[in-house]
Amino acid sequence: MTSISIGRRRELGPLGEVGAIAFGCWRFVHEDLDTAIEVVSTAVGLGFDLIDTADVYGLEWGGAGFGSVERLLGQVLTARPDLRERVVLATKGGVRPGVPLDSSAAYLQQACDASLGRLGVERIDLYQVHRPDLLTHPEEVAGVLDRLVESGKVRAVGVSNHTVAQTEALASFMRNPLVSTQPRFSAAHLGSLRDGTFDLAMRSGLVPLLWSPLAGGRLVTGEGVRTELTVALDRLAAAHDVDRTTVALAFCLAQAPRPVVIVGSQNVSRLRRYPDALALELSRDEIYTIVEASEGTRPL
Numbered sequence: 001m002t003s004i005s006i007g008r009r010r011e012l013g014p015l016g017e018v019g020a021i022a023f024g025c026w027r028f029v030h031e032d033l034d035t036a037i038e039v040v041s042t043a044v045g046l047g048f049d050l051i052d053t054a055d056v057y058g059l060e061w062g063g064a065g066f067g068s069v070e071r072l073l074g075q076v077l078t079a080r081p082d083l084r085e086r087v088v089l090a091t092k093g094g095v096r097p098g099v100p101l102d103s104s105a106a107y108l109q110q111a112c113d114a115s116l117g118r119l120g121v122e123r124i125d126l127y128q129v130h131r132p133d134l135l136t137h138p139e140e141v142a143g144v145l146d147r148l149v150e151s152g153k154v155r156a157v158g159v160s161n162h163t164v165a166q167t168e169a170l171a172s173f174m175r176n177p178l179v180s181t182q183p184r185f186s187a188a189h190l191g192s193l194r195d196g197t198f199d200l201a202m203r204s205g206l207v208p209l210l211w212s213p214l215a216g217g218r219l220v221t222g223e224g225v226r227t228e229l230t231v232a233l234d235r236l237a238a239a240h241d242v243d244r245t246t247v248a249l250a251f252c253l254a255q256a257p258r259p260v261v262i263v264g265s266q267n268v269s270r271l272r273r274y275p276d277a278l279a280l281e282l283s284r285d286e287i288y289t290i291v292e293a294s295e296g297t298r299p300l
């Protein structure tokens with residue numbers, strides 16, 4: 001059986017190499033700074049050296065509101081400048097509670113400035129448009145993204161939750177390259193395989209940063225997930241003497257564009273087990289077995 005080689009590092013354009021597993025901050029709502037430092041330093045120590053956050057994080061999961069996750073992350077990076085030096089710091093703007101989307105030039109410019117302030121950094125490594133704003137012309141979005149890069153406020157830019165057509169329209173107006181696209185993808189959400197997201201990534205050199213690779217934990221708990229899928233994951237886990245989580249992450253890592261997976265656990269003992277997925281090379285037929293179990297039809 002041919003196994004699919006997944007590698008451990010990914011080339012993220014001008015940002016250089018990052019680990020194939022990244023640490024996500026959607027649920028980064030810790031009560032004290034020491035715990036927050038422990039979680040981030042554990043993740044970075046494991047090689048999860050891209051940290052993904054967003055200005056809006058903190059509104060959910062018991063957080064203190066818009067901006068509060070960036071503020072806490074900023075406190076961590078201020079207390080531990082060694083961590084700041086070791087990571088690619090990625091954030092997003094454009095979700096505006098109550099509006100709900102705004103990627104106008106004026107808004108993104110001030111949103112990026114506010115993120116810089118909360119994160120306590122002079123430069124954001126990767127600034128992403130969080131969700132496509134249906135009311136702003138892509139030429140205007142491209143203009144502000146180019147200005148953010150060219151003013152030195154951000155090193156590179158990317159998109160999140162954009163369709164292929166939205167990504168291409170934006171890219172067509174830009175002077176600087178888009179380096180990443182951030183879709184939802186897991187063994188339970190295979191849309192990017194067939195909606196062109198992965199094809200565009202491979203054609204244009206965008207790195208997919210996959211959000212919710214464990215379907216927000218549901219692939220582990222089984223809640224709302226096809227039983228056939230959890231059974232298939234468990235069968236492969238038993239065959240390889242690993243757990244279901246490891247198979248689910250290895251499945252994501254093996255996708256053709258060689259994506260980065262953004263894990264969201266805030267539990268350090270779970271984080272410590274995630275690198276097991278980097279060592280698990282599933283075979284071609286095992287990967288297709290997961291696709292079939294997820295979709296309920298043979299992918300022929």
Ligand SMILES: NC(=O)c1ccc[n+]([C@@H]2O[C@H](COP(=O)([O-])OP(=O)(O)OC[C@H]3O[C@@H](n4cnc5c(N)ncnc54)[C@H](OP(=O)(O)O)[C@@H]3O)[C@@H](O)[C@H]2O)c1
Nearest residue numbers: 024025026052211212213214215216217263264265266267
């Ligand atoms: N661009 C976007 O629109 C968007 C949207 C969503 C997320 N994201 C990004 O993607 C990152 C990851 O998303 P995610 O947090 O949904 O990722 P995930 O890794 O799929 O899910 C993490 C969740 O699963 C839970 N979990 C993991 N193992 C478990 C187990 N054995 N038993 C019970 N629960 C378990 C974790 O709880 P514990 O913390 O207790 O381990 C956590 O709540 C986010 O932090 C964010 O950076 C982006």
